[in-house]
Amino acid sequence: MSAFDDHAPRQDGLAARAAALARRPRYLEGLNPEQRAAVETLDGPVLVLAGAGTGKTRALTTRIAHIMALGKARAFEILAVTFTNKAAREMRERVETLVGEGAQAMQWLGTFHAISAKILRRHAELVGLKPNFTILDADDQIRLIKQLLQAENIDDKRWPARAFAMRLDSWKNRGLSPKQVPAGEAESFANGKGATLYGLYQERLKVLNAVDFGDLLLETLRLFREHPDVLADYHARFKYILVDEYQDTNVAQYLWLRLISQGREPGKQNLCCVGDDDQSVYGWRGAEVENILRFEQDFPGATIVRLERNYRSTGHILAAAAHLISHNEDRLGKTLFTDGEEGEKPTLTGVWDSQEEARVIGEDIEQLQRHGHSLEEIAILVRASFQMREFEERFVEIGLPYRIIGGPRFYERMEIRDAIAYLRCVAQPADDLAFERIVNTPKRGLGDATLNILHDYGRKTGVPLTQAARAMIETEEMKPRPRAALKALIGDLDRWRGLIDTKPQHELAEMVLDESGYTEMWRQDKTPEAAGRLDNLKELVRAMEEFPDLASFLEHVSLVMEAEEASGAERVSIMTLHGAKGLEFETVYLPGWEEGLFPHQRALDEQGRAGLEEERRLAYVGVTRAKRRAKIFFASNRRIRGLWQPTTPSRFIDNLPSAHIDVVEAPGGSQYGAYGVSRFSAFDAYDSDYASPGWSRARAHAAAGTTPGKPTRSRQPTTIEGEVMARASTTSRFRAGTRVFHQKFGPGTIAAVDGGKLTVDFDKAGRKMVLESFVQSG
DNA sequence: CGGAGCGGGATTTTT
DNA sequence: TCCCGCTCCG
Numbered sequence: 001m002s003a004f005d006d007h008a009p010r011q012d013g014l015a016a017r018a019a020a021l022a023r024r025p026r027y028l029e030g031l032n033p034e035q036r037a038a039v040e041t042l043d044g045p046v047l048v049l050a051g052a053g054t055g056k057t058r059a060l061t062t063r064i065a066h067i068m069a070l071g072k073a074r075a076f077e078i079l080a081v082t083f084t085n086k087a088a089r090e091m092r093e094r095v096e097t098l099v100g101e102g103a104q105a106m107q108w109l110g111t112f113h114a115i116s117a118k119i120l121r122r123h124a125e126l127v128g129l130k131p132n133f134t135i136l137d138a139d140d141q142i143r144l145i146k147q148l149l150q151a152e153n154i155d156d157k158r159w160p161a162r163a164f165a166m167r168l169d170s171w172k173n174r175g176l177s178p179k180q181v182p183a184g185e186a187e188s189f190a191n192g193k194g195a196t197l198y199g200l201y202q203e204r205l206k207v208l209n210a211v212d213f214g215d216l217l218l219e220t221l222r223l224f225r226e227h228p229d230v231l232a233d234y235h236a237r238f239k240y241i242l243v244d245e246y247q248d249t250n251v252a253q254y255l256w257l258r259l260i261s262q263g264r265e266p267g268k269q270n271l272c273c274v275g276d277d278d279q280s281v282y283g284w285r286g287a288e289v290e291n292i293l294r295f296e297q298d299f300p301g302a303t304i305v306r307l308e309r310n311y312r313s314t315g316h317i318l319a320a321a322a323h324l325i326s327h328n329e330d331r332l333g334k335t336l337f338t339d340g341e342e343g344e345k346p347t348l349t350g351v352w353d354s355q356e357e358a359r360v361i362g363e364d365i366e367q368l369q370r371h372g373h374s375l376e377e378i379a380i381l382v383r384a385s386f387q388m389r390e391f392e393e394r395f396v397e398i399g400l401p402y403r404i405i406g407g408p409r410f411y412e413r414m415e416i417r418d419a420i421a422y423l424r425c426v427a428q429p430a431d432d433l434a435f436e437r438i439v440n441t442p443k444r445g446l447g448d449a450t451l452n453i454l455h456d457y458g459r460k461t462g463v464p465l466t467q468a469a470r471a472m473i474e475t476e477e478m479k480p481r482p483r484a485a486l487k488a489l490i491g492d493l494d495r496w497r498g499l500i501d502t503k504p505q506h507e508l509a510e511m512v513l514d515e516s517g518y519t520e521m522w523r524q525d526k527t528p529e530a531a532g533r534l535d536n537l538k539e540l541v542r543a544m545e546e547f548p549d550l551a552s553f554l555e556h557v558s559l560v561m562e563a564e565e566a567s568g569a570e571r572v573s574i575m576t577l578h579g580a581k582g583l584e585f586e587t588v589y590l591p592g593w594e595e596g597l598f599p600h601q602r603a604l605d606e607q608g609r610a611g612l613e614e615e616r617r618l619a620y621v622g623v624t625r626a627k628r629r630a631k632i633f634f635a636s637n638r639r640i641r642g643l644w645q646p647t648t649p650s651r652f653i654d655n656l657p658s659a660h661i662d663v664v665e666a667p668g669g670s671q672y673g674a675y676g677v678s679r680f681s682a683f684d685a686y687d688s689d690y691a692s693p694g695w696s697r698a699r700a701h702a703a704a705g706t707t708p709g710k711p712t713r714s715r716q717p718t719t720i721e722g723e724v725m726a727r728a729s730t731t732s733r734f735r736a737g738t739r740v741f742h743q744k745f746g747p748g749t750i751a752a753v754d755g756g757k758l759t760v761d762f763d764k765a766g767r768k769m770v771l772e773s774f775v776q777s778g
Numbered sequence: 779c780g781g782a783g784c785g786g787g788a789t790t791t792t793t
Numbered sequence: 794t795c796c797c798g799c800t801c802c803g
Contacts, residue, residue, distance in 0.1 A: 084793075113793050138792090213793055285792065384790050406792085440779095447779050482779095559793075578791045600790055618791085641789070642794030 027065050027098055031058075038274075038305045039063045042072060042240070044267055045299035047292070048274040051336045052321070052624035053312030053584065060242060060274055061091055064106075065098040073239035075105035079260070082111055083245040083282075085560045087582060091244065108238070112253050114559045116216040119223070119234070126227055127219045132428050132551060134210040135558035139417070140433045141165055141212050148200055152193060159190045168198060172214025173286025175221065175252040178202060207462065209430045217252040224259045235263025239270060246275030246295075250286035258298070267301035277332050278325050279621050281578060283607065283614045293332065310336045312584050314343025316660045317630050321623040323657040328613045345662040346623065346630035348653065353637035353644070354387070357591050358394035360666045361633065365400060365572060368587060375401060375570040377586035381577050381622050383598040387591065388574050395572070405575035411557050415522065415533040416540055420557055422512050426496045427550055430464040439465075442521035444485040453477060466490065492516065505553055506544035513537060577618045580625050588626035591633040593619075593650035619652045632656075 031039060038048045038059040050056035064080065067073050082088040088110050095106060108115060117135065124131040136144070145161040145168075167189060171181055178199040186195035205211060211219060224231040241261050243249070249257070261271040273295060280289045296302050310318055318338050325331070351357045365378055380391055388404055395402045410416060418441055424434035440446045451465075458468040472478055473487045496512050503511070513519045519537065522530050547553040573585070592598055599615035607614065623630050634649045738750045 111793065216793085281791075282793095284790075386789065443780075445779065449779080576791060597790095602790065639794085641787095 025066070025069055027062050027069075031055075031062065032309055034305055034307050034309070035059045035062070037303075038272075038307065039066050041303050041305065042067060042070075043270065045269050045295075045302035046272040046305065047246075047295045047299075047302050048272065048305045048307060049292075049332060049334060050274055050276055050307040051310060051334045052276065052279060052621070053310045054307035054336070055309075055311055056274055056276070056307060057087075057090065057094060057244075057582075059307065060244060060272075061094040061098055063242065063272065064095050067240050068099055075099075076107050077237060077239045078106065078108065078242070079115070079238040079240070080106065080109040080242045081115060081244065081257075082109075083248045084582075085111055085114075087111075087244055088114070090582070111559070112249075112256065113213060113216045116220040116256070117555065117559060119220050120211070120216065123223055123227070123230055126230065127223050128206055129211065129219070130209050132209070134208065134424060134428050134431050134434070135216065135555070136205075136210050136212045136433065137558060138165070139412075140210075141168075143433060143436070144204060144208075145197075145201065148197060148204065149190075152190075152197065152200070154190045154193065154197075164189060164194075164197065167194065168201065168212075169214060170286060171198065172212075172218055173250040173252055175218065175255050177218070207430070207464070208432055209428060210433075214252070217256055221252065221255055221259065224256075231259060232263075234260055238263070241269070241271045243271070243273040244275075245279075246273035247277050247280035247289055247292045248275070248282045248287045249291050250288055252286075254288065254291050266299070269299060271299065276334075277330075278328070278334065278617055279581065281581065281614055281618045281621060283610065284603070289330065306334060308334050308336055310338045311340075312627055313338065313624060314341055314628055316342055316345040317623060317626050317628075319660040320346045320630065320656055321620055323660070324623060324652060324655045325616065325620040327655045328616055330610070330613055344629055345660055346626070346632060346656070347662045347664040348632045348656070349634075349664045349666050350649070351633060351635050351666050354390050354592070354635045354639060355394075356666065357633050357635045358390040361391070361589050361591060361631075362394050362398055362400055364589075364631070366398070373586065375572045377627075378589070379573040379575065379580065379583070379585040379587070379625065380589040380591065381575060381580045381625065383577055383592055383600060383618070385576055387597075391574055391591075401569055401571040403571040403573050405573055406579035410536070410539075413533070413536055415536055418518065419509070419513060419537055419540055420554070422516060422518065423509060423550060423554060425466070425493055426500065426508070426512065427554060429466050429493075429497070432458075432465045435465045438516070438518075439489065442517045444489065446482055446485055446489070450478065450482045450486065466493065500550060504545075505547065505550040506541050508550065509544055510541050513541075577622045581621055584625055584627055586627050587629040587631070588622065589631045589633065590619075590622050591635075592638070593632055593634040593653055594638065594647040595650055596647065597638065598650050598652065616652060616655070619650075619655075 028036060028039065032055075035055055035058065038046070038050075039062045042063075048056070048059060050059065060080075064078060067078060068075060080091060082091060092106060092109055095109075096104070108118075110118070120127070120129070120133070121131050124133060142161050142165055145164050146156060149156045149159065149161060149164070167185070171185075176182075178195050181195045181198060186192070186198075188194065190197065205215065224234075238260065241257070243257060257271070261269045264270070273292070275292045277289050277292050280287060280292075283289070296304065313321070315338055318336055322336055349360065351360055361380065365375070368378065369375065382388055382391075385406075392402065392404070394400075411420070418438060421434040421437040424431045425438060428434075436451065439451065453472060454465050454468045457463075457472055458465055461468070461471075463471075469486050469490050473483050473490065478486070492515060496508065496515075499508055499511075519534065522533050522537070525533075544553050547556065598619070599612055603611035603615050605611075623632075632653070634647070634653065636647060637644050638647050639645070736750050740748060740750055
């Protein structure tokens with residue numbers, strides 16, 4: 001594969017190009033015309049609007065292969081930026097299958113953050129850092145903020161560190177330095193101390209020789225702005241720039257891209273951005289869909305390519321997804337189509353509560369399994385991670401193998417973070433946050449008192465804690481016992497540090513963990529988790545072997561907060577909708593389509609209509625993950641922080657086209673059978689179509705200023721909403737004052753009646769709103 | 779300094 | 794419900 005050989009002399013370019021053209025490269029075969037345009041339009045800015053399942057990644061990776069095959073650029077002259085590690089990994093793998101070894105040389109393929117870190121390490125001094133700077137994670141960040149709040153005498157009850165971290169994040173996402181923070185926002189935290197705190201925080205980071213995630217981008221921006229020569233280097237280096245998931249970029253990333261692509265005059269930038277405005281689901285993290293909507297203005301003369309032919313899903317699924325997303329207003333608008341079969345209609349099933357939901361889905365999966373479907377091709381996509389638990393519990397019970405994706409991550413486990421803190425102390429003596437973490441773990445008798453002494457000294461002299469410790473153990477200020485312990489610890493750290501260049505990092509890690517007493521600590525521990533933690537530590541040491549040195553391992557840990565999963569037996573995947581982006585499965589279960597959960601209440605509260613639309617895009621992402629079967633569920637009761645809450649079906653259910661949906665009764669003699677109660681008695685006559693209890697409609701219509709009960713003019717008259725509205729009766733069989741019995745809440749008295757919705761004062765559970773179909777006269 | 783016990787608060791998504 | 798952090802006591 002000499003055409004892809006990065007070490008081939010430059011002159012090979014032409015020959016390779018001619019040869020490639022003569023051969024009609026295999027990699028172009030099977031691309032549709034639009035995909036080919038995305039691949040072959042190499043000169044000037046290109047925006048590829050790629051709908052779900054339209055072969056976006058294929059176009060992107062083929063484009064890379066094409067650039068290399070034509071000799072237009074070598075692997076290391078292509079900058080390919082993704083948003084997530086997962087996407088980066090996938091792109092690398094797929095380029096590799098296309099070009100073989102060549103992909104290995106793609107040293108500039110990675111997430112914005114990883115690439116920024118790489119650039120920053122090369123020029124750290126120019127922005128006041130040392131090349132071995134630490135990348136703080138969210139946890140470190142919070143602890144640091146807590147310290148600052150304390151130092152500033154700010155009540156951290158009233159002004160929680162978390163809240164400030166969120167503001168910091170949003171400022172950084174928008175590319176704002178402490179001085180640029182809008183006055184209003186700066187003052188709204190801690191009585192006007194917001195901007196000051198931001199400034200102090202940044203100062204503190206410099207002392208710690210550390211950056212947070214946001215800084216990776218901001219400091220790179222600063223580097224480029226203040227050192228045009230450095231920027232010019234990168235301009236010369238990157239002949240082609242590709243950006244995946246462009247709809248997810250935030251302001252800082254946008255500015256970053258602008259700077260880095262400015263090497264050529266407007267209209268000539270070889271910048272190719274791929275994205276789908278309908279899949280923008282990271283607004284809460286500062287992503288600006290506007291970036292993609294504005295592309296043509298930002299890069300005049302850009303070629304726009306639309307990928308609309310869907311290769312993933314069957315007709316009904318696609319139709320359901322398209323109809324759902326058509327309810328959004330803020331979109332460029334694409335029309336996905338497929339030549340494939342209609343397939344099975346997506347199903348909609350209502351269940352009594354979240355436990356039944358897990359039970360029914362578990363049984364359904366077993367059923368598929370019996371029919372020979374692979375568990376690997378089945379996924380359960382939830383809105384919020386707490387939903388996963390019920391599935392886990394159920395699946396453990398019935399012995400259905402599952403895998404949680406994006407759950408508590410390996411590197412976030414306490415023991416792993418402790419171990420890494422030790423290594424960070426060894427690698428980077430100024431890393432106070434790591435030092436604080438391990439100074440008394442295992443217990444060495446070095447508590448708050450000792451730490452305060454070190455902090456005081458450190459603050460006075462402006463040195464890191466380890467250095468303060470070094471000074472203090474020479475004085476009489478400390479009691480003999482802590483003094484000796486501290487001395488021993490500092491001695492150990494020094495000794496380990498001395499081995500950093502000679503001892504392989506995994507051996508060093510093992511040594512550190514043993515000699516520090518950390519491993520021993522868990523051996524002594526009799527709690528049930530201890531054994532697992534020891535296993536994890538072993539796994540950590542083993543994982544370290546694969547890295548060239550300690551520094552690159554630590555870099556990996558901070559940027560790729562996930563462990564490679566061991567593939568083994570077939571499993572059902574359980575993950576969040578966000579985590580599922582970019583994936584596909586034969587069968588997708590979409591539980592929890594209930595108001596407040598999906599759309600999530602917080603998204604509605606905080607972002608209003610924009611939040612709702614983002615939630616709807618998330619629903620769209622969920623449905624479009626399915627190749628052959630999409631199964632939507634809603635429960636009428638859900639346990640939220642231990643309390644059972646009655647819920648109402650999601651408004652997104654009303655956004656589904658009834659012609660493409662099958663409403664399905666929960667199989668297997670569901671619980672209400674046992675109760676002998678028809679759950680939707682208001683719709684008794686239409687029992688099989690109980691999907692949409694009327695009062696959620698009523699509420700929606702009330703909000704829209706229309707009369708409940710009347711089939712309202714809706715933009716989509718064919719929706720299930722419309723059908724059910726037409727059928728639902730507004731008269732209730734209940735009256736205020738009637739005694740009723742509810743399966744979950746027990747006996748109570750009706751306080752008010754509103755369509756099919758009752759307000760009931762339960763004897764035990766207090767006042768609740770419930771569907772009348774869930775209560776019996778009692 | 780360390781452990782136990784209690785109260786309060788929180789729960790979306792992630793680089 | 795659970796988890797975290799704080800306080801109080803030994």
